[in-house]
Amino acid sequence: MTDDQNKKRANLRDVAKSAGVSVATVSRVLNAPDAVRPKTREKVESAIRTLRFVPSAAARAINSGRTRFVGALVPTLDNAIFARFLAALEHKLLDHRLSLVVANTYNDPAIEVEKAKTLVDVGAEGLIVSGITHDPALDDLIERCQLPTIATSYHDPSYHLPTVGYDNMAATALALDYLAGQGHRDIAVVHGPLANNDRTRARMAGLDPVGHAAQLQFFETEIAILGGCRAASAILAAPRRVSAILCFSDVLALGVLFELQRNAVRVPDDLSLMGIDDLAASAHSEPGLTTVHLPVSRMGETSANAVAGWIETQERPAPVLLVPDRVIRGSPRAVEPG
Amino acid sequence: MTDDQNKKRANLRDVAKSAGVSVATVSRVLNAPDAVRPKTREKVESAIRTLRFVPSAAARAINSGRTRFVGALVPTLDNAIFARFLAALEHKLLDHRLSLVVANTYNDPAIEVEKAKTLVDVGAEGLIVSGITHDPALDDLIERCQLPTIATSYHDPSYHLPTVGYDNMAATALALDYLAGQGHRDIAVVHGPLANNDRTRARMAGLDPVGHAAQLQFFETEIAILGGCRAASAILAAPRRVSAILCFSDVLALGVLFELQRNAVRVPDDLSLMGIDDLAASAHSEPGLTTVHLPVSRMGETSANAVAGWIETQERPAPVLLVPDRVIRGSPRAVEPG
DNA sequence: CAGGTTGATGTAACTAGTTACATGATTCAA
DNA sequence: TTGAATCATGTAACTAGTTACATCAACCTG
Numbered sequence: 001m002t003d004d005q006n007k008k009r010a011n012l013r014d015v016a017k018s019a020g021v022s023v024a025t026v027s028r029v030l031n032a033p034d035a036v037r038p039k040t041r042e043k044v045e046s047a048i049r050t051l052r053f054v055p056s057a058a059a060r061a062i063n064s065g066r067t068r069f070v071g072a073l074v075p076t077l078d079n080a081i082f083a084r085f086l087a088a089l090e091h092k093l094l095d096h097r098l099s100l101v102v103a104n105t106y107n108d109p110a111i112e113v114e115k116a117k118t119l120v121d122v123g124a125e126g127l128i129v130s131g132i133t134h135d136p137a138l139d140d141l142i143e144r145c146q147l148p149t150i151a152t153s154y155h156d157p158s159y160h161l162p163t164v165g166y167d168n169m170a171a172t173a174l175a176l177d178y179l180a181g182q183g184h185r186d187i188a189v190v191h192g193p194l195a196n197n198d199r200t201r202a203r204m205a206g207l208d209p210v211g212h213a214a215q216l217q218f219f220e221t222e223i224a225i226l227g228g229c230r231a232a233s234a235i236l237a238a239p240r241r242v243s244a245i246l247c248f249s250d251v252l253a254l255g256v257l258f259e260l261q262r263n264a265v266r267v268p269d270d271l272s273l274m275g276i277d278d279l280a281a282s283a284h285s286e287p288g289l290t291t292v293h294l295p296v297s298r299m300g301e302t303s304a305n306a307v308a309g310w311i312e313t314q315e316r317p318a319p320v321l322l323v324p325d326r327v328i329r330g331s332p333r334a335v336e337p338g
Numbered sequence: 339m340t341d342d343q344n345k346k347r348a349n350l351r352d353v354a355k356s357a358g359v360s361v362a363t364v365s366r367v368l369n370a371p372d373a374v375r376p377k378t379r380e381k382v383e384s385a386i387r388t389l390r391f392v393p394s395a396a397a398r399a400i401n402s403g404r405t406r407f408v409g410a411l412v413p414t415l416d417n418a419i420f421a422r423f424l425a426a427l428e429h430k431l432l433d434h435r436l437s438l439v440v441a442n443t444y445n446d447p448a449i450e451v452e453k454a455k456t457l458v459d460v461g462a463e464g465l466i467v468s469g470i471t472h473d474p475a476l477d478d479l480i481e482r483c484q485l486p487t488i489a490t491s492y493h494d495p496s497y498h499l500p501t502v503g504y505d506n507m508a509a510t511a512l513a514l515d516y517l518a519g520q521g522h523r524d525i526a527v528v529h530g531p532l533a534n535n536d537r538t539r540a541r542m543a544g545l546d547p548v549g550h551a552a553q554l555q556f557f558e559t560e561i562a563i564l565g566g567c568r569a570a571s572a573i574l575a576a577p578r579r580v581s582a583i584l585c586f587s588d589v590l591a592l593g594v595l596f597e598l599q600r601n602a603v604r605v606p607d608d609l610s611l612m613g614i615d616d617l618a619a620s621a622h623s624e625p626g627l628t629t630v631h632l633p634v635s636r637m638g639e640t641s642a643n644a645v646a647g648w649i650e651t652q653e654r655p656a657p658v659l660l661v662p663d664r665v666i667r668g669s670p671r672a673v674e675p676g
Numbered sequence: 677c678a679g680g681t682t683g684a685t686g687t688a689a690c691t692a693g694t695t696a697c698a699t700g701a702t703t704c705a706a
Numbered sequence: 707t708t709g710a711a712t713c714a715t716g717t718a719a720c721t722a723g724t725t726a727c728a729t730c731a732a733c734c735t736g
Binding site: 360361362363401403 | 686687690691692
């Protein structure tokens with residue numbers, strides 16, 4: 001029946017009244033406890049407890065102009081590579097006292113814009129996006145809001161947003177180079193959808209069949225274990241035999257490996273296999289998957305530092321190039337000459 | 339040199355002055371455009387564009403008392419089972435116009451409290467946690483803030499927070515029951531750390547060796563592919579032979595499968611294998627992994643509806659029990675009698 | 677043409693914090 | 707004992723929106 005029970009939630013004024021002090025004193029107890037006399041502080045703290053007072057984040061934000069969180073737009077959470085990226089991102093953002101809001105785009109630029117709008121609506125101070133191909137409305141939104149935004153998983157110093165990522169062309173070049181160096185000339189390339197995906201397209205562009213005197217056959221499929229299985233079936237059924245399979249993602253490679261096992265095709269004895277990503281599973285599969293390690297953890301940390309710095313200093317950070325490197329395990333083997 | 343360039347960001351008053359209207363009119367253009375005359379609206383919209391005005395989320399939140407996002411505390415993102423859960427959670431929250439803030443706890447109750455505090459600080463309207471074992475400080479925080487909180491991956495109607503999850507005991511019971519039904523009496527159980535993990539402990543409690551006249555050997559390891567590999571090595575090296583391996587997680591089972599392949603132990607011919615989770619990889623591995631499907635996507639959706647409803651109506655939702663079911667694939671086989 | 681209704685817009689008071697400045701009370705040295 | 711310095715606290719004005727209510731003009735009806 002008292003006032004306290006009618007009110008939904010106690011505020012600073014309620015606490016001040018209850019403790020018999022001013023709002024400024026309560027605010028001080030919250031933000032600079034040393035500035036108030038212990039006796040007063042105790043009175044206030046007691047009032048805070050009895051009224052179950054919890055300061056409003058919104059009211060704080062309105063004064064500081066800070067909401068203390070940034071948004072990340074990722075294509076999916078279902079690929080361990082993004083999970084690893086997000087884990088590192090979230091962890092490093094915490095060092096800057098920033099939280100992470102995650103949104104899935106399902107690789108759809110339209111969904112991406114919608115979610116970006118939502119993120120702005122709830123007050124994101126910065127954005128992390130994947131790649132450099134987006135709906136113009138997203139660029140417009142970023143521009144209008146002057147929103148610090150980092151484009152990841154891609155490297156392009158000339159892009160209008162700073163990129164933090166690796167050179168996708170170099171990654172596939174590194175892979176093809178290795179297989180060609182092992183003597184492979186007939187290679188199947190398994191890749192994800194090209195639509196709306198500049199990362200995949202860049203990886204395609206990184207392949208230089210002529211320079212390696214290699215014949216490439218391309219198999220497009222969804223980036224998932226099942227996609228890899230399907231691609232492997234198609235490869236086995238194709239008229240032209242290959243000696244090696246290059247997958248643009250370790251998830252695909254794992255699916256391929258399973259499907260080959262199912263068909264009693266031995267890796268690497270009958271067919272060589274190489275991936276890109278370097279997931280946890282790749283290190284421990286049998287055989288171990290030779291792949292190109294993408295430094296996504298470092299990408300997460302670097303991106304976190306980049307947005308945080310941008311937000312703090314208002315100065316746009318420089319693009320960062322992270323270098324992928326080969327990790328050799330047992331899945332390919334050299335072709336015997338002749 | 340003008341005022342506009344000195345000010346960091348335009349606000350409602352600036353727009354109103356620039357358009358020669360009152361703040362109320364600008365606010366109406368934003369929230370109820372039909373209530374203002376088209377001519378006035380255009381004036382305001384033009385001012386909004388030229389001043390690059392973006393409404394402050396914080397100021398909105400302060401009036402509505404809503405921040406429109408909830409926080410999720412998950413042990414890790416590195417396990418596909420959580421990724422799937424979060425994807426469903428995020429997707430369904432969007433239907434309630436809520437965003438998702440993700441925080442990693444690394445299975446550490448102390449980190450969990452810290453991150454929960456951060457989430458409250460930035461204004462989360464609700465919380466999603468894993469399991470029912472938490473630092474008392476977390477319960478205190480939830481209680482003090484009257485924060486709608488759902489405990490997931492667990493079922494306990496008597497818990498002080500509503501749970502949305504499956505019966506972990508039933509899940510392992512289902513698995514052991516299947517293996518025993520196939521005639522297995524010597525079984526290795528591979529599980530994650532018991533410390534701070536009520537889900538794992540409940541799964542342990544679900545095993546009834548006596549009822550199944552079975553001998554169980556336990557192998558504790560980290561929940562990761564590598565953990566599975568190590569457990570498999572230990573199992574192969576153990577003095578007492580087993581005919582089946584039961585893993586409390588498909589991630590572990592996959593590691594076990596790889597390690598067995600490495601040691602030329604055939605599954606299921608030489609050794610039967612069963613998991614719990616039902617990941618994408620489990621459906622397509624060779625052999626396919628017989629497992630217990632945990633309905634984490636539905637858990638995500640149900641949790642989203644539960645918090646959203648709680649926030650909306652102020653009424654605590656009822657706990658929800660989701661039923662796991664077996665999915666039979668090729669990894670175990672019946673023991674020949676004798 | 678008076679009177680009522682409707683529609684568009686403005687005024688000012690809210691929301692819940694922070695903070696510059698003012699005030700008043702001690703404390704200490706001269 | 708006086709004056710200055712220091713400390714604790716209060717007042718009121720900010721932050722950037724929303725919104726109840728007031729105002730006023732235009733339109734319609736009798």
